[in-house]
Amino acid sequence: MNRSAMQWLFEPPSIRDMAPGTKVIVYAILTFWTAFVLFPIYWVLITSFKSAIDVNSGPVYLPFVDFQPSLHAWKELFVFDFWDTLSAYVNSLIIALSATAASVIIGSMASYALARFEYQPRFGVVFMFVLVMVGAFVAVGRYGVDWRLSCAAGVAVFYFLARALGRHFKARLGNGDILFWMISQRILAPIVVVVPIYMMFQQVSLLDTHIAIILTYTVINLPIVIWLMYDFFTSIPIDLEECAQLDGATRFGVFWDIVLPLSRSGLAATTLLVMILSWNEYLLALFLSTSRAQTMPILVAAMNAGERGILWWSMSVVIIVMIIPVVILAIILQRYISKGLLLGAVKG
Amino acid sequence: MRPGTPRAAPSIGARERLSDWIDRHSAQVFIWPAVIMILVFSIFPLVASLIMALSRIRFRGGTYNVRFVWFQNFEKQLFGSEQFHFLGTFNGLGLLGWAVGLAVTLLIAWLAISYLRGPVTAVGLVGRLFTWGLSLGLGWLFAATLFSGHPFGTLGTTLFYVFVGCGLQFVIGLALAFLCSLPIRGRTFFRVVFFIPLMITPIGVGYAFRMMADTTKGPFSPVWQWAGLGDFAWAADAWAARFFIVIGDSWQWIPFIFVVMLAALESVPRDYVEAAQVDGATSWEIFKDITWPQVVPVAATVLLIRVIEAFKIVDLPNIMTAGGPGIATESMTLHALFAWRSLDLGQSAAVAYLLLFVTVVTCVSFFNLVVLRRVRA
Numbered sequence: 145m146n147r148s149a150m151q152w153l154f155e156p157p158s159i160r161d162m163a164p165g166t167k168v169i170v171y172a173i174l175t176f177w178t179a180f181v182l183f184p185i186y187w188v189l190i191t192s193f194k195s196a197i198d199v200n201s202g203p204v205y206l207p208f209v210d211f212q213p214s215l216h217a218w219k220e221l222f223v224f225d226f227w228d229t230l231s232a233y234v235n236s237l238i239i240a241l242s243a244t245a246a247s248v249i250i251g252s253m254a255s256y257a258l259a260r261f262e263y264q265p266r267f268g269v270v271f272m273f274v275l276v277m278v279g280a281f282v283a284v285g286r287y288g289v290d291w292r293l294s295c296a297a298g299v300a301v302f303y304f305l306a307r308a309l310g311r312h313f314k315a316r317l318g319n320g321d322i323l324f325w326m327i328s329q330r331i332l333a334p335i336v337v338v339v340p341i342y343m344m345f346q347q348v349s350l351l352d353t354h355i356a357i358i359l360t361y362t363v364i365n366l367p368i369v370i371w372l373m374y375d376f377f378t379s380i381p382i383d384l385e386e387c388a389q390l391d392g393a394t395r396f397g398v399f400w401d402i403v404l405p406l407s408r409s410g411l412a413a414t415t416l417l418v419m420i421l422s423w424n425e426y427l428l429a430l431f432l433s434t435s436r437a438q439t440m441p442i443l444v445a446a447m448n449a450g451e452r453g454i455l456w457w458s459m460s461v462v463i464i465v466m467i468i469p470v471v472i473l474a475i476i477l478q479r480y481i482s483k484g485l486l487l488g489a490v491k492g
Numbered sequence: 493m494r495p496g497t498p499r500a501a502p503s504i505g506a507r508e509r510l511s512d513w514i515d516r517h518s519a520q521v522f523i524w525p526a527v528i529m530i531l532v533f534s535i536f537p538l539v540a541s542l543i544m545a546l547s548r549i550r551f552r553g554g555t556y557n558v559r560f561v562w563f564q565n566f567e568k569q570l571f572g573s574e575q576f577h578f579l580g581t582f583n584g585l586g587l588l589g590w591a592v593g594l595a596v597t598l599l600i601a602w603l604a605i606s607y608l609r610g611p612v613t614a615v616g617l618v619g620r621l622f623t624w625g626l627s628l629g630l631g632w633l634f635a636a637t638l639f640s641g642h643p644f645g646t647l648g649t650t651l652f653y654v655f656v657g658c659g660l661q662f663v664i665g666l667a668l669a670f671l672c673s674l675p676i677r678g679r680t681f682f683r684v685v686f687f688i689p690l691m692i693t694p695i696g697v698g699y700a701f702r703m704m705a706d707t708t709k710g711p712f713s714p715v716w717q718w719a720g721l722g723d724f725a726w727a728a729d730a731w732a733a734r735f736f737i738v739i740g741d742s743w744q745w746i747p748f749i750f751v752v753m754l755a756a757l758e759s760v761p762r763d764y765v766e767a768a769q770v771d772g773a774t775s776w777e778i779f780k781d782i783t784w785p786q787v788v789p790v791a792a793t794v795l796l797i798r799v800i801e802a803f804k805i806v807d808l809p810n811i812m813t814a815g816g817p818g819i820a821t822e823s824m825t826l827h828a829l830f831a832w833r834s835l836d837l838g839q840s841a842a843v844a845y846l847l848l849f850v851t852v853v854t855c856v857s858f859f860n861l862v863v864l865r866r867v868r869a
Contacts, residue, residue: 161791162674170671179669184700184743185688187711191703203711254526261519275534281539322523329530331851333804335825336844339538339544339837344536363533366526368797392534394511395518404725424693426807427825456703463696470691 192217192460199456213311219455229443230460233432236440237469238354240423243361248415250362251369252407253375254326257400258319259368259377260385265322268313269306276302291347296342309471323374330367338431347433352434360432361422369414376410377403412480423466440466545841560609577819577827578843580644589640592785593629596631600624623857627660645826645842646819647850649734653823654802654854657738662795663747664742664777670779672750673757690747698811701740705812707865728814730820737808738822745801748796755781756790764794794862796855 153165162170193213203211221229257263257404278299288352332470341360342351351357385398393401404411426441433439440462447459514521545566548559569578575779585593604624631652637644672682703709705726707716716724726736760783768778806825809815815822815830822830824847831840 161684162676170674170676174668174671174676181685181689181743183711184697184704185692187703188696188700202709203713205711208532245612249531250525253522257519257522261522263519263523277535278539281536282543285540285543296677296868320675326526326530326537328852328856329534330726331800331803331848331855332534333825333844333847333851335540335806336642336841337533339832339841340537341533341541343540346572360533363529366530370526371797394515395522396514397524403592417607424695426693427829441695444693444699453698458695459699463692463700466687466693466696467691474687474691488533 148220148347149300173188188460188463191456192464194457196457202216217455221458221461231436232443233465234437234441235354235437236423236466237399239357239361239439240419240469242354242358243365243422246358246362247321247365247418248411251366252373252404252411252414253399254366255323255370255374256377256403258323259374260382261319262472263319264316266310266313267315267317269310271400272305272309273302276305308468327367327371330371334364338428339463341428342431351432352437354437357429357432357439360428363424364428365418365421369418372417373407374416376407380406409480411479416474416477420470423429423470515554536727542846543644544837544844547838551835561838563692565838566846569842569846572838573641576643576645578645578647578846579633581642581650582636584640585636586640589635592639593632593635593761596635597628600628600631611680619856619860620765622853623861626853627855643818646822646824647846649820650803650805650824650847652734653738653741653805654799656671657741657805658795658798658802660738661742661746661790662796664792665746666753668746668750669753669757680820681868684752686750687747689744690751692744694734694744694807695811697740697744698808701743702734702812705736707862728817730817733817733821737812740812741802741805745798751792752794753787755764756787760786769840791862796863797857799858800851800855803854 152163154163190205190207190213193207193215194204194211195214195216195268198204238474276298280294284291293367338358345351345356380403384402388398388402389395424441425439426445429439429442430445433442444462444466445457447462507782540577548561548564550557550559568574575582576611588856604620607620634644634648637648664692668686672679672686692700704711707713707721707724726732764782765778768782804825805823806829809823809826810822810829813821815826819827824843828840828843828847831837831843
């Protein structure tokens with residue numbers, strides 16, 4: 145190929161345009177990736193319309209051409225097992241929506257506080273608190289003290305110690321340390337804490353209830369919210385808030401009327417991410433729910449039904465049905481999200 | 493005011509005082525809910541888990557007894573009968589193993605010396621000692637297992653998922669985001685389609701990829717038959733199974749990196765790019781010198797989030813291969829889960845704690861040495 149042809153293919157004709165050769169390559173890559181993304185989903189979708197024979201006798205690709213689609217799996221889930229499916233679905237919705245709302249509200253309040261106020265907890269007091277609480281847990285674990293008594297005593301002892309000795313500690317922690325501590329909670333793998341959390345909810349007899357799973361999901365998603373929202377809040381000019389405060393707005397009014405609307409795009413993206421994470425969570429739900437509070441991911445896993453093998457068709461139905469709420473939320477939040485997650489971090 | 497219930501209907505004055513009180517203490521009101529929740533869900537579970545990791549718990553006929561055994565559980569994982577499972581099999585070092593081990597040692601020694609020449613602080617030194625120690629240990633671990641031809645354990649497998657998986661996801665996600673930020677038609681279409689896998693439940697992804705990879709009944713079975721690999725099973729070969737899990741994981745998580753990096757790339761001012769184009773810079777130069785420095789902070793953060801999540805991988809190996817063949821695809825979380833299922837709570841908590849240690853040291857090192865130092869400075 146001579147040079148002018150190469151030039152025509154790969155040199156852009158103008159600034160906002162691309163050369164034909166580059167264009168072909170870009171579209172080829174993007175099309176390939178589209179196929180790679182969509183094919184597994186297509187396969188799950190058609191599997192949900194296949195009969196057991198179609199699945200087990202080898203691959204068939206096109207409904208009406210290769211095989212006769214049947215609604216048997218859909219019927220089984222939505223007619224025969226209607227109440228089980230509905231209850232798991234409603235459980236999942238309640239849990240995911242409440243946990244998302246709670247963690248976004250509490251998390252953005254905390255990250256706003258860290259972005260705007262200055263905290264200086266004394267290092268010694270924090271250390272003392274941890275020591276006292278560890279003492280209380282050991283008393284419960286090794287000597288069989290009642291946990292309510294032990295926790296109350298721990299808090300009381302800490303209160304008096306802090307009043308008596310607090311002033312003598314000089315070293316202080318800053319906002320950065322608090323932020324780091326909160327974010328670092330995300331590093332905790334669920335498997336480290338899941339058995340103690342199970343025991344904790346067993347003690348207050350909240351196992352297999354919505355509230356236990358909601359609380360747990362809220363806490364595991366708090367660090368993500370705090371982390372993502374912190375950058376947004378620091379990138380909002382402080383002048384606006386000061387003006388509002390001079391006009392007599394309360395802190396909460398400033399937060400609600402000025403700060404939150406200004407960080408809409410970050411909130412939307414964070415909400416969607418947290419929603420996805422809590423909607424799809426499996427490991428914690430496996431421990432914390434047995435029957436009444438069962439969520440959808442557990443239902444997916446339940447389709448691997450022991451001696452009958454895996455019910456691929458029913459499982460595909462559940463997977464397809466599970467995508468719907470997330471897609472709806474994504475469509476609602478879509479116009480904010482294009483502004484982007486983590487955008488605060490660029491400006492900051 | 494109703495008699496008998498003076499507090500049920502507070503007067504306007506009292507309500508004002510409450511809101512005033514909240515306003516005056518807003519610094520406390522804003523942060524305490526989060527602090528209390530995190531405290532309750534982190535201190536107690538961490539302490540309880542540590543106590544479990546230091547005990548032997550036996551279940552006998554409905555009750556259980558707990559015996560405090562100090563570090564026996566950890567000893568068993570690191571040096572005892574579970575060593576092959578957690579660390580891998582050691583049978584002397586091969587030539588390549590010695591080479592890799594010495595290279596890692598030299599590299600860390602060089603890093604240490606160059607740090608010690610500069611200003612040294614106590615916290616910085618202690619933190620770096622952890623980082624160096626862990627890297628040295630992991631370097632020799634891989635030297636003695638992977639590079640000497642012996643199988644490695646769940647620690648090695650987890651690190652494989654984290655580093656190979658996240659590296660792959662980051663590169664592909666960034667490349668796709670870059671392509672979608674070019675002036676092409678159908679950007680919205682690609683953006684929406686590329687985001688879909690993130691919304692599917694990880695368990696669903698696991699089963700979907702199990703169907704994909706089936707060489708007899710899966711969609712690609714004609715291809716396998718044609719290639720003469722009809723009897724080949726992904727799940728029976730250690731490396732094939734590992735890569736197969738990384739592919740499933742990447743399919744799900746590339747969208748996350750893609751979405752974040754696309755937003756970052758689009759926030760780079762167009763003027764800069766166009767000015768460079770007018771000056772005759774090539775696309776690669778523009779990317780390297782203008783776009784990349786602008787998106788580095790986001791790139792570092794998104795990579796860190798991804799690494800943190802990747803350490804917890806459990807659904808995919810559990811469903812796609814159940815940790816097999818043997819223990820080849822078992823991640824540390826799965827290892828702890830299996831130990832828990834066989835009612836060995838002490839070992840389970842010990843493995844979970846070791847995972848916590850490795851994750852904390854890796855992520856904090858990455859945060860301090862890359863995110864804070866290189867990016868925000």
